[in-house]
Amino acid sequence: MKGSVFEVDNLNGKVAVVTGAASGIGRAMASVFGAAGMRVVLSDIAKDAVEAAAAELRADGVDCIAQVTDVADFDAVDALAQKSFETYGGVNVLCSNAGVSSIGKQWEISTDDWTWVMGADLWGPINGVRAFLPRMLDSNEPGHIVNTASLGGLMGSPFVGPYSVAKHGVVGLSRGLRLELGNTNINVSVLCPGQIATGIVPKMRERIADTNTDLSDDLNGVLDYLDTSLANSMDPLAVGEMVKAAILNNTFYILPNSAEIIEVIKADFEELIASVPAL
Numbered sequence: 001m002k003g004s005v006f007e008v009d010n011l012n013g014k015v016a017v018v019t020g021a022a023s024g025i026g027r028a029m030a031s032v033f034g035a036a037g038m039r040v041v042l043s044d045i046a047k048d049a050v051e052a053a054a055a056e057l058r059a060d061g062v063d064c065i066a067q068v069t070d071v072a073d074f075d076a077v078d079a080l081a082q083k084s085f086e087t088y089g090g091v092n093v094l095c096s097n098a099g100v101s102s103i104g105k106q107w108e109i110s111t112d113d114w115t116w117v118m119g120a121d122l123w124g125p126i127n128g129v130r131a132f133l134p135r136m137l138d139s140n141e142p143g144h145i146v147n148t149a150s151l152g153g154l155m156g157s158p159f160v161g162p163y164s165v166a167k168h169g170v171v172g173l174s175r176g177l178r179l180e181l182g183n184t185n186i187n188v189s190v191l192c193p194g195q196i197a198t199g200i201v202p203k204m205r206e207r208i209a210d211t212n213t214d215l216s217d218d219l220n221g222v223l224d225y226l227d228t229s230l231a232n233s234m235d236p237l238a239v240g241e242m243v244k245a246a247i248l249n250n251t252f253y254i255l256p257n258s259a260e261i262i263e264v265i266k267a268d269f270e271e272l273i274a275s276v277p278a279l
């Protein structure tokens, strides 16, 4: 297995790009990278929020810029890569982290909602790879790509079909990418969090309101459950620290809070293995 491409504690002065950096896990990664002396490009679809986040980091002495980007749009992600390379002369760490979720049964979720989630959650990381990797490889600088998936990318998850499909895709993208990058000086990790205390559920509610979606009592109950359980879950800053450690140690799977869920994943694989016909 490949080691880290960075010398231990040598992120100082390196450049990180984080998508979905205005809130939650992305905002936390930007803080942790800034505190490690990295120069940071904060990118998000939410203009005011990403500019405010960058201003806060700057007030803490971090060299950073904000760029509004919809990660579902390849041209916008390509412009983000161009701006990052122009501003800082290179990119060492790309965290494709922006994400959203809809709620509903797979056969009832609208085409618009399927497209919205797949755009941010799956096309975001794909666009990141296609826009950033050619430039990163050309630069010959050490690099690391961190794609945010979810534990939902490793197991079945009801009522969040598009999210689950996209996150399985991000795990597949990252697994293949690691093999394709072989012995280059660019490593890959896939971040698969369980529940983290972020703004993701309020944003699900905003989407439901914006699209006038009529939710059943059962699905409202699922949202209420998510609201409460996420509010009492892990601090995103702890996830940011784990991402930094995974870059420095070259850990492929980053699993911040998976102890109970790993039993479910294990049972899935046992079912799979037990289904192989005997020779």
Ligand SMILES: NC(=O)c1ccc[n+]([C@@H]2O[C@H](COP(=O)([O-])OP(=O)(O)OC[C@H]3O[C@@H](n4cnc5c(N)ncnc54)[C@H](O)[C@@H]3O)[C@@H](O)[C@H]2O)c1
Pocket: 019, 020, 021, 022, 023, 024, 025, 026, 043, 044, 045, 046, 069, 070, 071, 072, 097, 098, 099, 100, 119, 120, 121, 148, 149, 150, 151, 192, 193, 194, 195, 196, 197, 198, 199, 200, 201, 203, 230
């Ligand atoms: N919070 C959790 O429990 C949890 C668990 C597993 C995985 N995740 C994943 O973590 C990542 C970050 O989510 P979070 O929980 O911090 O939520 P969050 O809502 O706090 O942050 C997500 C950010 O992404 C931005 N964003 C949404 N769509 C975008 C787009 N098309 N282009 C650019 N930016 C966009 C939002 O404006 C927001 O600032 C997501 O990929 C999410 O799926 C979260």
